[in-house]
Amino acid sequence: MKTADKEALKRKTNAKISRPEFFNIAISVDCVIFGYAKKELQVLLIKSNRKEFSELYSLPGDLVRPDEDLDTAPYRVLKEKTGMDDVFLEQVQAFGAIDRHPSGRVITIAYYSLIDILHHKLQLSDNDLHWHSVKNINQLAFDHKLILDTCIHKLKEQIMDHPLVFNLLPEKFSLRELQDVYEAIINITLDRRNFRKMISLKKWLLDLNELEINTPRRPGKLYKLKKEYSSFNGQKKK
Amino acid sequence: MKTADKEALKRKTNAKISRPEFFNIAISVDCVIFGYAKKELQVLLIKSNRKEFSELYSLPGDLVRPDEDLDTAPYRVLKEKTGMDDVFLEQVQAFGAIDRHPSGRVITIAYYSLIDILHHKLQLSDNDLHWHSVKNINQLAFDHKLILDTCIHKLKEQIMDHPLVFNLLPEKFSLRELQDVYEAIINITLDRRNFRKMISLKKWLLDLNELEINTPRRPGKLYKLKKEYSSFNGQKKK
DNA sequence: TCAAAAGTGTTGACTTTACACCCATGA
DNA sequence: TCATGGGTGTAAAGTCAACACTTTTGA
Structure with a gap:
């Protein structure tokens, strides 16, 4: 031209x-x-x-x-x-x-x-x-x-590849609550053992060595998302 | 209100x-x-x-x-x-x-x-x-x-989950050409046998029972994408 | 003590990866 | 006949899916 x-x-x-x-x-x-x-x-x-x-x-x-x-x-x-x-x-x-x-x-x-x-x-x-x-x-x-x-x-x-659903939960949560959130989103019930295995393989969580309080039944252990995976202060991590 | x-x-x-x-x-x-x-x-x-x-x-x-x-x-x-x-x-x-x-x-x-x-x-x-x-x-x-x-x-x-790269190729192509395209995109060399196995598991391709022509070496078999997976005339398929 | 949910492992099926040899063709 | 790329199978490792019993707690 x-x-x-x-x-x-x-x-x-x-x-x-x-x-x-x-x-x-x-x-x-x-x-x-x-x-x-x-x-x-x-x-x-x-x-x-x-x-x-x-x-x-x-x-x-x-x-x-x-x-x-x-x-x-x-x-x-x-x-x-x-x-x-x-x-x-x-x-x-x-x-x-x-x-x-x-x-x-x-x-x-x-x-x-x-x-x-x-x-x-x-x-x-x-x-x-x-x-x-x-x-x-x-x-x-x-x-x-x-x-x-x-x-x-x-x-x-x-949600399976990125640590996103934690944004829907309070800082501390039990694995049961986490699984409930996943099930609500994908609309499928998951096997408890396989779910826990999957989550633990991701290495997203920190075991707080604390228990739920005021539960009507046996309390579950509490976890939180590791800081390096939180979605804000920068971009979402893999 | x-x-x-x-x-x-x-x-x-x-x-x-x-x-x-x-x-x-x-x-x-x-x-x-x-x-x-x-x-x-x-x-x-x-x-x-x-x-x-x-x-x-x-x-x-x-x-x-x-x-x-x-x-x-x-x-x-x-x-x-x-x-x-x-x-x-x-x-x-x-x-x-x-x-x-x-x-x-x-x-x-x-x-x-x-x-x-x-x-x-x-x-x-x-x-x-x-x-x-x-x-x-x-x-x-x-x-x-x-x-x-x-x-x-x-x-x-x-490209691994959707039949997209075929849009970069002519209607008929050999598996070698297809693999070259994948390698150019992901920038990784792939094992030929595993690549062919992967592609054949997707069931995207139709074997035309034709051979390449005018190749400097042994010609490869030609394939084309099955019609139901073509990207236009509607949305991309899974 | 009972009811309810928490916690936990193993097996088989399947998928993924690594790897080497023979074959068909054109030059 | 030789050089080049085409074509093919298997074994080992890893991942995924299915599945049941014991433990802890609150009531």
């Missing part, structure tokens, strides 16, 4: 990027915030405030601000909605069908997060924010059911 | 979505188009036409049009640049650091694609478009090196 052609192309590109119609797409982030309670995987939903979706729930999200990195937007949403930071949060996928949003063109980038529902810092900011068992969710506003299903799928794929 | 509050929130949201500064973010797609030649994984790059990145290469991409689905944009780019459709193409990740683009706020969504460099339909549309061996790429314009590395990582993760 000759230099003159390149200059023409550059002008063309710059013209395109500054033409107003190419800024007619808004960008949002939507957060699939998972928790664990009542032996079931839960997700945080908010009552939709749009008349098109009255009576439907939707995922918490917000538009990305022009002055924030894409990846910080979901942390902001999470902090605003739950008061939590230092949480596991990972990008999943962008969703951008033309008609996914009734009030205009909005491309959204989905993130999923895992938090401990009983964490002392957790404070839902909104009366319309509630935990829902994922099993009971049939319909959501926008394309949020598709987003949720995509995130559940990714979660299932990752 | 009371109804009046909800109405207020709705107005607030609608106001935000239509305030011009929230459309100040442009959306692009960037395509990491992989090919295979000279026993190495190749990627299609274009000479950057921006003075900030003179002499650097970049990934082919374009702004998403307001009237196209997000996922069709990379197909359009691919068709424009290579003349190819019916190709494997999958979304990888969105990249959205504030300063990733020198001329303004652009969030990009990366896709990766696998094509047969020797396909008869392949026709590079631009004299500045060329194949580069991924081994030799140290620096790219924008954050494209990061995008490329992310896509290579995803490719490596997927």
